[in-house]
Amino acid sequence: MLPAIGHPYDWRAMKLNWRIASADVRFNAGTNGAYRPAGTTPALIASTRATIKTSPRGLGCQRSQRLHHFNSNLTMYARLLGVAALLIASLAYLLAGREAVPRAPYIQGRNGTVLFIGNKEDGLVNAQVATAAALLEGFPDIEVHFASFPGLSKKLERVAALAGRPMIIHELQGLDFSEAVTKRGKNLANIPHAPASAGIAHLTKDMQTWICPWSAEDYLALFREIGALIDEVEPAVVVLDTFLHPGVDAVRQKHWMHAFVTPNTLVDNFLGVQPRGGMFWKYPAVSSGFSFPVPLRSIPENIYLNMRFIYSVLWMPDLAVVRKELKASGITNPSKFYDLHLDDTPWITQTTEGASIPVDYVPPNVTSVGPISLNSAPAAEQDAELAAWLKGAPTVLVNLGSTVKYNEQQAGVMALAIAEVLEKTGAQVLWKFRKFGDYGDEPLKWLEKYVASGRLRMPAWLAADPLALLETGDVVLSVHHGGAGCYHETIS
The missing domain is CATH 3.40.50.2000 (Glycogen Phosphorylase B;)
Structure with missing residues (x-):
């Protein structure tokens, strides 16, 4: 007999509903974005409905009060949008400035040679491994190199054996992404947070860790190791992981031809360039739990969450210190979260039409290919x-x-x-x-x-x-x- 509601392990209290009927299997998590710990919802998203007695006089008061709240909401929206516009302008200025800087022509090394550089975590690297496998199987004249951290080699060897062709594996000795995160004191006990406004402070505080978990010393060690490997292999193109910033900097410092293959979808990487400020009113903010498109009642909170998120990306004191040290060590322009995509760099994503949140604008050099799965x-x-x-x-x-x-x-x-x-x-x-x-x-x-x-x-x-x-x-x-x-x- 399973325990009744109220047991400390009671899954019913978390609204988890599983239904399985022969071949028809469904999984529903019924939170509907409604989780709000008491006292955590900001006043700006509080309900404006008033409880007024339904007498003739009460109805008049009700209309007046609703009009007052409606006007208050308009004022609130205007203020939020004004601040949001300033943040967008700041971000747009930085992006525009980045694109305006002249770049030296890209170097292309030996024809028929590709070097993949990625993390070892399955969720980050599997799309790259699948791409490398496809090259091994379909293009016998291409020499495939793969640089990653200890722990991925067995998978790469298995992929090469299945393809019937060798893959040249290079094991990086520096800290991988997970190790760098752990070194900063993050683990499964302190990473999870509540959704929406209840958890935005936690999320933004940790944003510096997710963008760049490495210390300046560890970052520089990886940067130099990857740079030396590029010189050794001399690939025609380097395929990069968006979460391995030392690799991105090493490639761009050398002006080497490169491309990105990412497991993430368009909505993960290109919300900031959507028309009419869609990231604020149409697309759910990071970790909000809102449905798509954002419900009308949730737009004020969605604006607030995005403002907090953008602010945390633009002003990161810990990362600023790291970038200053990296510049002093010779890295010309250490990577930032918002400058990975360049207009002349191919970007491949596994966005799947009909199975991914649609976006209104896609940069011309971005290609969606559907699931990039490892056979x-x-x-x-x-x-x-x-x-x-x-x-x-x-x-x-x-x-x-x-x-x-x-x-x-x-x-x-x-x-x-x-x-x-x-x-x-x-x-x-x-x-x-x-x-x-x-x-x-x-x-x-x-x-x-x-x-x-x-x-x-x-x-x-x-x-x-x-x-x-x-x-x-x-x-x-x-x-x-x-x-x-x-x-x-x-x-x-």
């Missing part, structure tokens, strides 16, 4: 026993990305949700599960009988690639964290 060996070749188990019943795959671990409370909530599915349906569940912190198995007790019966598996890692599991046709529902990689693997 791999069939699941039966990677893990024959697991592939056979998938055939036993409709399977729910719960895979929240390569970096997610569960604390005790999160484990308890997920365990109850999974137990509910297993209790009420004939499905089976494959849940990639790793603990965050030191705790026992008490939160997981609801699942013991399902593990014993074989209807639930909880590996710490998936021996077969998630895409290969999806391609079996036996997975009827993919539950993930909303990352670009997981999402596009699922729709592909």
Whole structure:
């Protein structure tokens, strides 16, 4: 018997509703953007409705009060838009200034040679790995090099073996993105935050970490290492990761021909150039939880969130110190968050028409190609026993990305949700599960009988690639964290 509402692990209290009926499987997270801890909603987005008795006099008062609030709202909108316009103008000025600076012609190295430079985290690098695999398979005359950090080499070797061609792998010795974030004291305990206004202070405070987690010393070490590698390989083109800024700076300092392949969609990278200030009133702000297009009632809060976000990007004191040190060390123009895209640099994204939020304007050198997924060996070749188990019943795959671990409370909530599915349906569940912190198995007790019966598996890692599991046709529902990689693997 599952616990009643009010239990500390009660998933019902979080409005999580799973429905599975034979081949029809749905997952609904019913927050509807309504989560607002008490006292955290700014006055500027407070409801303007008044409770007035419905007497003739009361109706007159009601009309007057509504008119007053309507005028107040107009004033509020005007003020917000005025400040927003100043912030947009500041950002536009910086962007315009960046494009106006003359650049030396790009250097092209040896014909038929490409160098990929990327992070090792699956969500950041898989689109690059898939692109490299496509070049190996379809263009035998191209020499493919891949530079990344320890931990990715086995995947690259597997990709090369599947393609039947060698890939030249270079292991970078500097700090990767995740290591740099951890070095700044960030982890799964202090990264999560509430959505919308309740969490904007937390998000903007951490923005400097996400844009550039490296110290000046670590940044400079990677910059020099990557620069030396470019000189050694002499590629015709370098393919970059938008989250590896030392690599971007190394390539641009040398004026080397380069391109970006990114897992993110157009709405992630090009909101600032949408016409009529669409990022403020049409597109949901980062971490807002708003639907698209932004509901009318949420536009004031969306404007406020974007103002806070832009301010945090334009004025980052910690990053300013790092950039000053990097300039003193010889880096001409250390990368900023808003200057990655250049008009003469190809930018490839896996935006998928009909399955991604549409944008009104796309820069002419940006190409959307749909899911960039890594083809791999069939699941039966990677893990024959697991592939056979998938055939036993409709399977729910719960895979929240390569970096997610569960604390005790999160484990308890997920365990109850999974137990509910297993209790009420004939499905089976494959849940990639790793603990965050030191705790026992008490939160997981609801699942013991399902593990014993074989209807639930909880590996710490998936021996077969998630895409290969999806391609079996036996997975009827993919539950993930909303990352670009997981999402596009699922729709592909």
